[in-house]
Amino acid sequence: MDTNNEALPVAASTLHSPHIVCEALAAHPLLPVQPLSPPTSSPLPASSPLSPLTPSHAIPFCPASAQATQCAPSTAACPPPSQGLDPHYPSLTALGDQDDLTCLSWLHQRGDLLTLLPLPRTTPQPLPVQQDSSHSSHLPSSSSKPPYSFSSLIFMAIEDSAEKRLPVKGIYDWIVKNFPYYRAAPGGWRNSVRHNLSLSKSFRRIHREKGQKVGKGSLWCVCPEYRPALLEVLRKTHHCHNTNNSFYSSPLLLEGGDCGPVVVCDTVEISDSLSQTLLLSSPSPPALPSDNSSLSSDAPIPLTTDQEELVTMETIELHEEISEEAEKDPLTDSGYVEFHYYQYHQYQYLVLPGETELDLETVEILQLDAEAQEAAGSLLDLAGGGH
DNA sequence: GTAGGGCTAAACAGCC
DNA sequence: GGGCTGTTTAGCCCTA
Known part of the structure; x- marks a missing residue:
């Protein structure tokens, strides 16, 4: 060629x-x-x-x-x-x-x-040290609320999963793991997560197979057609805060x-x-x-x-x-x-x-x-x- | 002032 | 029955 x-x-x-x-x-x-x-x-x-x-x-x-x-x-x-x-x-x-x-x-x-x-x-x-200091100045403390919307958090959680799909609890865990703020936050945010999943067209519920006995509920994934929009939101959010x-x-x-x-x-x-x-x-x-x-x-x-x-x-x-x-x-x-x-x-x-x-x-x-x-x-x- | 997005709270039903 | 999940509704706040 x-x-x-x-x-x-x-x-x-x-x-x-x-x-x-x-x-x-x-x-x-x-x-x-x-x-x-x-x-x-x-x-x-x-x-x-x-x-x-x-x-x-x-x-x-x-x-x-x-x-x-x-x-x-x-x-x-x-x-x-x-x-x-x-x-x-x-x-x-x-x-x-x-x-x-x-x-x-x-x-x-x-x-x-x-x-x-x-x-x-x-x-x-x-x-590098220089960048560390630069970034750290923009980093919210672990106890501060992340600037990201729940949609973005959910999106990141799902995208970060190996299967690109997570159960609600998996999303909870991911958020808690990556954003310590939610460890001590009142449980209301979980309701918000579920609310977002249900309400947002960006996320799609995948019914588990009958054979799957692991956990309750369904798996959630990101609708491909909404992915660019989610990415853009994420990018803008980060841009605003960094x-x-x-x-x-x-x-x-x-x-x-x-x-x-x-x-x-x-x-x-x-x-x-x-x-x-x-x-x-x-x-x-x-x-x-x-x-x-x-x-x-x-x-x-x-x-x-x-x-x-x-x-x-x-x-x-x-x-x-x-x-x-x-x-x-x-x-x-x-x-x-x-x-x-x-x-x-x-x-x-x-x-x-x-x-x-x-x-x-x-x-x-x-x-x-x-x-x-x-x-x-x-x-x-x-x-x-x-x- | 208005619309839209986002967050929070609450209620309810279904499932395990 | 309790806990979790999923849905829906409502209200508030903020921003464009």
Whole structure:
């Protein structure tokens, strides 16, 4: 397959790989993606894709704060993938520290699909001192009421669950666990939770199977069609309460903003079998570092307004070789497509199956998904929960 | 002033 | 019968 390294002009509202150009993603700066290995149900090895150094691959152009490389993902990150497992994946070890490439724990799906594969959470790395102090200044005390609405809390609870569905009690537990305020709060909030579940169209009740004897009541999940709205509310809420150093308030989220996760890794099921990596880039690519050390440089690279407002997405060559594992991948015929977000230093990559079509709305949703990950994961820390 | 969202409280019914 | 779950109604507050 041909390698398409050149940045394509922003086109229509439809992003169709391998030629994908995304414009007007001001607040949704997804970065370049390149073709990778066949979709798998598990996160790609860290040594995969991203290889800005490989000439044959698209080069990410969107610079992000160098702090991104310093900020540990506050949310669950995928266990360090093994290196060099796939010859198609340029080893990142050659590019920098393995720590620079991690992924979030979430694996959630879009549409009416529920959780496919829960990712194990890894111990979040401590934030840099500077950011800690910055965040802490915005953190409500453990005894203060979280700024999030019950809908948001429920949403985060469900999204944070492995199955993307929880019984009412599970939601209670999650809230209490992550927001100590509710431990001592009067029981009325539980009524509010139930009230929200029943009243809000955002949540859907799933009747348990007869065979299930665990607990009472039903399981609750998030209605896919309301997910973007919930994410937006969550984002806005966080934005209002974290005006500084919040990746949530930053359009550079996916690029590893100052306080953003170092890496965003997500899977989204859609529909396809071949895998490819798309590279989203800004129109004004900075000079590519000539050596590996430059890639791991901590020097911040300011993102200009123009770059924020115009982001192009490139498609990089897709390796046509399909491993046996991929062919055997049950997802291949499941009608699902798996997306992977990768962030390597200031660049973010979105890996998706070939021939996958993405419209702008989907791209935006993908970013919101990433934000949701943070919301249900590390955001809890930022919000003062989980402790 | 109004509408909408969110929260709280209460009542009620069904289930285990 | 008690506790939990789910639904519904009502009122209040806040914000756009």
